[in-house]
Amino acid sequence: MQAVKGAWTSYVRKMNKSMKPYKMENYLCQEIDMGMTLEEFAEIVFIEGFVAGEKYGRTLTTGSRKCEHKLN
Secondary structure, three states: OHHHHHHHHHHHHHHHHHOOOOOHHHHHOOEEOOOEEHHHHHHHHHHHHHHHHHHHHHHHOOOOOOOOOOOO
16 A cells, blocks of 8 residues: 555656646645545545556466467
């Protein structure tokens, strides 16, 4: 979870450098109608996307099975 949190912080820093004259943090402080800030919501979506990617990656591991490429 710390890796995901670090990735999120890094993403916000990168966005701050590329967005001028406003910073990404100015947008993320906005309250949205779900009773949370935009940053909290975006962080949840980011984490869920990361977790889904991890689950998908685990389904692709083949173990000891031999894989053959097939054309559709």
